[in-house]
Amino acid sequence: DIQMTQSPSSLSASVGDRITITCRANQSITSSLNWYQQGPGKAPRLLIYAASSLQSGVPSRFSGSGSGSDFTLTISSLQSEDSGTFFCQQTYSTPHTFGQGTRLEIK
Amino acid sequence: QVQLVQSGAEVKKPGASVKVSCKASGYTFSNYDINWVRQAPGQGLEWMGWMNPNSGNTGYAQKFQGSVTMTMNTSVTTAYMQLNSLTSDDTAVYYCARGQHYSSIYYYYYMDVWGKGTTVTVSS
Numbered sequence: 001d002i003q004m005t006q007s008p009s010s011l012s013a014s015v016g017d018r019i020t021i022t023c024r025a026n027q028s029i030t031s032s033l034n035w036y037q038q039g040p041g042k043a044p045r046l047l048i049y050a051a052s053s054l055q056s057g058v059p060s061r062f063s064g065s066g067s068g069s070d071f072t073l074t075i076s077s078l079q080s081e082d083s084g085t086f087f088c089q090q091t092y093s094t095p096h097t098f099g100q101g102t103r104l105e106i107k
Numbered sequence: 108q109v110q111l112v113q114s115g116a117e118v119k120k121p122g123a124s125v126k127v128s129c130k131a132s133g134y135t136f137s138n139y140d141i142n143w144v145r146q147a148p149g150q151g152l153e154w155m156g157w158m159n160p161n162s163g164n165t166g167y168a169q170k171f172q173g174s175v176t177m178t179m180n181t182s183v184t185t186a187y188m189q190l191n192s193l194t195s196d197d198t199a200v201y202y203c204a205r206g207q208h209y210s211s212i213y214y215y216y217y218m219d220v221w222g223k224g225t226t227v228t229v230s231s
Contacts, residue, residue, distance in 0.1 A: 049215060050215040089218075
């Protein structure tokens with residue numbers, strides 16, 4: 001199975017800040033990397049697919065980059081509604097494994 | 108609108124089975140995979156497998172081989188996930204999610220529509 005490792009595990013930032021979350025695979029996954037956001041008690045929501053494509057309806061402050069084994073999710077200007085947990089997922093090969101998650105707190 | 112509506116919460120005893128349903132609406136059911144993902148309390152997301160309603164093909168994570176069965180009834184646009192021989196470790200929220208794919212240089216796959224989740228509690 002491909003192992004996905006996210007960092008940091010948690011972070012706290014203020015409204016307007018720029019934040020970056022990193023996801024690393026233990027082998028190359030080309031650009032088969034997706035990002036999801038999950039609010040407390042809610043289902044995950046797709047933000048970014050294929051490493052850098054913004055899902056329809058997702059604000060443009062979210063962006064993704066990377067290829068191979070190293071990927072980043074950036075939020076350019078944090079808003080209060082961005083709190084939650086962010087997960088990366090590889091879909092290069094099955095099982096489609098997730099990272100362990102990054103919990104984002106808005107100060 | 109496109110949505111997946113899941114069945115209600117379940118409480119089961121160890122050793123029992125559970126069958127969760129996921130009714131799709133707002134799109135052509137046979138054109139998209141249905142994936143199942145679970146989340147134990149306070150934990151991350153765990154992909155269980157997928158099913159293609161058009162072909163009937165399924166793919167399960169090795170961890171769930173032999174204990175999970177994914178089926179569908181296309182006449183009512185509903186997918187089902189049955190998990191057998193439940194233990195307390197199976198206590199989790201179970202999500203269904205629509206699988207979307209496209210090909211350019213590479214093949215890309217992602218889950219763009221999610222159900223709200225079904226809580227399964229396994230307790231004696």
